[in-house]
Amino acid sequence: xxxxxxxxxxxxxxxxxxxxxxxxGCEGEPTTGTIEVDATLDGSPWSGAVDYTLTGPGxxxxxxxxxxxxxxxxxxxxxxWTCAYVSxxxxxxxxxxxTPSSTQELSAGGTIGFTLNFEAxxxxxxxxxxxxxxxxxxxxxxxxxxxxxxxxVDARYKEGVAGNNTGQEVKxxxxxxxxxxxxxxxxxxxxxxNLHVVNAWGAVWGVPPFEQKxxxxxxxxxxxxxxxxxxxxxxxxxxxLDVEIExxxxxxxxxTKNVNWIKFKPSGGEPMTLxxxxxxxxxxxxxxxxxxxxxxxxxxxxxxxxxxxxxPANDCCVANPLDSITLTYQPPGP
Numbered sequence: 465x466x467x468x469x470x471x472x473x474x475x476x477x478x479x480x481x482x483x484x485x486x487x488x489g490c491e492g493e494p495t496t497g498t499i500e501v502d503a504t505l506d507g508s509p510w511s512g513a514v515d516y517t518l519t520g521p522g523x524x525x526x527x528x529x530x531x532x533x534x535x536x537x538x539x540x541x542x543x544x545w546t547c548a549y550v551s552x553x554x555x556x557x558x559x560x561x562x563t564p565s566s567t568q569e570l571s572a573g574g575t576i577g578f579t580l581n582f583e584a585x586x587x588x589x590x591x592x593x594x595x596x597x598x599x600x601x602x603x604x605x606x607x608x609x610x611x612x613x614x615x616x617v618d619a620r621y622k623e624g625v626a627g628n629n630t631g632q633e634v635k636x637x638x639x640x641x642x643x644x645x646x647x648x649x650x651x652x653x654x655x656x657x658n659l660h661v662v663n664a665w666g667a668v669w670g671v672p673p674f675e676q677k678x679x680x681x682x683x684x685x686x687x688x689x690x691x692x693x694x695x696x697x698x699x700x701x702x703x704x705l706d707v708e709i710e711x712x713x714x715x716x717x718x719x720t721k722n723v724n725w726i727k728f729k730p731s732g733g734e735p736m737t738l739x740x741x742x743x744x745x746x747x748x749x750x751x752x753x754x755x756x757x758x759x760x761x762x763x764x765x766x767x768x769x770x771x772x773x774x775x776p777a778n779d780c781c782v783a784n785p786l787d788s789i790t791l792t793y794q795p796p797g798p
Contacts, residue, residue: 497542497570500577502535505554506584511535514580515550520570534580542570547578557582558770585772588627588634588715592765593781595620595720597789606787610794611728616744617791619761621721621781625771630716633675635768638709640668642725643783644746645702645758654755658694659705659726659746666743667724668709674719676712682745683708695746707745710768725759728793753795760788 499518503510511534518529521543529538546567549559560581568576596603598618599611611617619642625634648654663682681688683706684695697703707723729749748757764780767773 494573495542496539497572498575499529499538499540499545499570500535500575501531501538501547501580502577503553503580503582505557505582509535510554510582512552512554514552516578516580517548517550518545518578519548520545540570542572542574544568545570545576547580549580553580553582554584556772557584583770585770586627586629586632587774588625588767588771589775589778590623590625590636590765590767590773591775591778592621592623592638592721592763593778594761594763594784594787595622597759598722604789606789608790608792611791612794613729613796614727616724616727617759617789618722618724619759621723621763622718623721623763623765624718625713625715625767627715627771630714632715633712634715634771635678636711636713636765637768638711638721638763638765640707640709640721640723640763641761641783642705643702643758643760644697644705644726645760646697646699647756647758648699649752649754649756654699656696656698657748657750658696659748661689661691661693661695662727662744662747663689663691663707664724664743664745667745668707668722670711670713670719670721672717672719674711674713678710678712679708680710681708682706705746725761728791752793754792756790756792758788758790760785 501516503514513533516531518531518538520527521541527540529540544567547562548566549562553559560583563579563581566578568578570576597606598604598620599609600615601618621640625636646654646657661682663680665680668680683689685704686706689695695703705725713719724744725746727744727747729747760783762781762783766779773779
């Protein structure tokens with residue numbers, strides 16, 4: 465009887481051992497998952513070189529995977545993973561985000577996917593040309609003119625951004641420049657003089673009005689200058705007066721940009737104060753009777769993020785001596 469029982473137990477033991485070999489235990493459960501990374505360009509699949517990182521769990525410190533191309537597949541520990549764009553992608557395209565989410569939970573044996581999304585910049589054509597000088601708002605052709613106390617000399621420019629998406633807003637950056645050539649009285653040596661920096665916000669405007677004016681910075685020979693400072697203008701050495709502007713414009717709208725460059729005041733006139741600023745960029749209040757200066761202007765325009773300018777050739781209008789204006793200060797009569 466004992467031998468029969470022993471034989472039965474022996475058979476059962478062999479069966480258990482066999483099942484143990486055939487059926488894996490808990491220690492064989494997967495602990496990793498799959499991470500798929502791909503990309504799109506304007507909503508369509510794209511493949512190529514792009515640098516990104518995957519940051520996830522780690523025993524001591526977070527695991528970091530550096531990817532260099534898409535599509536790509538990575539196998540790593542289950543847990544929380546974050547994808548971040550570093551650089552690269554379709555040439556000239558803008559990175560716009562990661563879908564469905566830049567952070568996802570990877571389960572053991574599961575799969576998650578990160579899609580890097582790019583958009584090609586919209587093609588537009590920014591342009592700017594010199595239009596006319598004005599004195600106190602009245603257009604005048606290039607030439608020589610007398611100016612009186614409190615006269616303001618303005619330059620106007622024709623500009624805009626052409627493109628198929630009429631009415632779309634685009635951010636535009638411009639640099640408008642005037643060469644200021646201080647000549648004194650014709651044929652006579654003159655000492656150096658100073659110009660006051662005003663940079664009043666209302667000195668630059670558009671017709672029709674821009675959608676928004678974001679910034680306005682006065683510069684002298686390319687260096688930013690603050691209101692109420694003086695900038696030196698040596699005799700017969702042209703200096704560059706600049707104003708840098710950022711605006712929001714609409715594609716397909718033609719604008720006239722106006723810049724009140726200089727207001728003329730007699731020597732010994734009222735000093736400029738912040739409380740009495742008019743709408744102009746610079747002020748000349750050291751003029752003596754019949755002293756002269758010559759102005760020549762040029763300008764450049766560029767579109768900012770999200771747009772590609774297809775014709776850079778018309779982004780600047782060059783300084784043309786034939787468009788210059790010479791101004792002679794004429795004191796008030798008796």
